[in-house]
Amino acid sequence: MTKPLAWIPSPEIIAQSNLKQVMNEVGIPDYPAFWRWSVDQKEAFWLKTIHKLSIPFEKKFSTVLDISEGPENPKWFKDASLNIADACFQQNAQAPAILYQTAGEIRKIGRRELEILINRIANGLKDSGVAIGDYIAIDMPMNPESVAIYLAGIKAGNPVVTIADSFTPNEIAIRLKITKPKLLFTQDYLHRAGKSLPLFEKVLQADPPKAIVLKSCDLPVPMRKEDCCFNDFLSEDQHYKSIAQDPDAYINILFSSGTTGEPKAIPWTHCTPIKAASDAFYHHNIRKQDVVCWPTNLGWMMGPWLVFASLINKASIALYDGSPMDPAFGKFIQDAGVTMLGVVPSIVSQWKNSRCMEAFDWSAIRCFSSTGEVSNPQEMEYLMALGKNKPVIEYCGGTEIGGGYVTGTMIQPNIPGTFSSQALGGEFVLLDEHNKLCKQGEVFLIPPILGLSNSLLNRDHFEVYYKDTPAYQGQLLRRHGDELELLGNGYYKAHGRVDDAMNLGGIKVSSVQIEAVINTLDFIKESAAVAVSPPGGGPSELVIYFTEKENSLGLAEKQKAIKNQIRSELNPLFKVKEALPLEALPRTASGKLMRRNLRSMYEKENKQTQQ
Helix, strand or coil: CCCCCCECCCHHHHHHCHHHHHHHHHCCCCHHHHHHHHHHCHHHHHHHHHHHHCCCCCECCCEEEECCCCCCCCEEEECCEECHHHHHCCCCCCCEEEEEEECCEEEEEEHHHHHHHHHHHHHHHHHCCCCCCCCEEEECCCCHHHHHHHHHHHHCCCCEEECCCCCCHHHHHHHHHHHCCCEEEEECEEEECCEEEECHHHHHCCCCCEEEEECCCCCCCCCCCCCEEHHHHCCCCCCCCCCCECCCCEEEEEEECCCCCCCEEEEEECCHHHHHHHHHHHCCCCCCCCEEECCCCCCCCHHHHHHHHHHCCCCEEEECCCCCCCHHHHHHHHHCCCCEEEECHHHHHHHHHHCCCCCCCCCCCCEEEECCCCCCHHHHHHHHHHCCCCCEEECEEECCCCEEEEECCCCCCECCCCECEECCCCCEEEECCCCCECCEEEEEECCCCCCCCCCCCCCCHHHHHCCCCCEECCEECEEEEEEEEECCCCCEEEEEECCCEEEECCEEEEHHHHHHHHCCCCCEEEEEEEEECCCCCCCCEEEEEEEECCCCCCHHHHHHHHHHHHHHHCCCCCCEEEEEECCCCCECCCCCECHHHHHHHHHHHHHHHHC
16 A cells, blocks of 8 residues: 655645635635634634534524633623524435444435434433433443434433443443433443443443433343333424523533543533534535544544534434444445544554455545544554545544644645644643743643633532643633644644543543552552553553552462453453552652653663664
């Protein structure tokens, strides 16, 4: 396969892009100047954007942005009312909303067909006594029913608590305890690699509220007397008027790990999907009748992002029920005519090693996108070649952003493993340990930015994001935790996290969460979890350091126990590269664990070994 070193957009691609067309409409031909305008003239930019996205408002706003209570407490679309679910159904009734594979065939669900299912679910919620403002939860794979349940909850004014189907019972229980939903939607089994894995049985161990269970096969399901099947829950009433709400009303509760044990419960509002759809429109160039696929789950921000990025832009969502490592996934991408494919870098690494996707024709793809982990340039070159030299839009952001803060465009040269632009409508600075501007340092966002969270369910929002942050030219800064490098060509390169959070397989988790699970083992005195960078670059790898109590176990037995503990109590997707004993863990004079020292030590030793 030919490896492209860079992708250069043709004049035709530039001219036909969403981005260039809007630049022409506002009379700014130069992209850097357009980005600057989007930051300095936020009201004009977002007014133009909601017009391009056709966002419907039940009641018109008095002003686009009000920061009278400070940039950390913005009011977007003040005095308006809307339901963002309505923005997902502006395509004609027969246009495909979802493409999915069933029994080896690709089926299309039209916009009207999906809307009818959503209305039946919304009426089912009302018939079940779920009031406006009550939370509901979803712990399901990404399939047409979970998408419909998600949008039905939003349409009915019920914030949706989304939980990844890979979570252990303990992680499910934590999320239910924080949010206390009235109902939980789930599925009987997950079907992976020819096996049927019990999902509802796992959910039951978390002591959920009344469960609505989607049957996917004929295997028995351990239903309680208060639970019911999904088909029995559905109302026969196919009509439902959306509940118009304040733009700041909650629509979704997602979870993101910080540097303390309990995950942050982050609310998305009716404004957040506008940020997601905007990034898709400008940076990913998603257009009417496109087909967008991103292997993900509603429990991770890219699941809701996929829903809004596709449907608000009048594109179709492509859903594959299975592993993206399976060659059948490659055939699905080919046969569904996917035009934008999103990935996590570790997936590409496995594709490259197995060469399992090389047999398929992915020429319909116009661009890829990559998020969740630091990319390896060689693997991104390989991905570009799979699509016959198509660009990879690197995309870095967060659950509390609703999209990206640094990314790429279809009108700039695309260099594998780098970001060509700060995201439109937002700005950040890089600061060193002395809070000085630098070429490589910690990312600090400059609020207000549409999509940024304004509250947390279980933390003090100001303390988490703003307390003790430095000022920049008199402006309040918001901490984010990523480390970026500004390259000589004006592009950016990611270097992972600077705090004690990490991304493992595209999943954000804190060191403290991992350590708390490991420390319950009998032979562990204390532990430290660090994410290390491979010598050639690419996704972070998990290394555990630990000190021991007196015991009779051998090192191999201890290492196996640590790996099994993380797999069973935290997440089976987290892979431990190494578990290494130490006499003592490094600490500061005040007793703070120095994980950065451990990370640096491991990477230095590993580099020397490679040499």
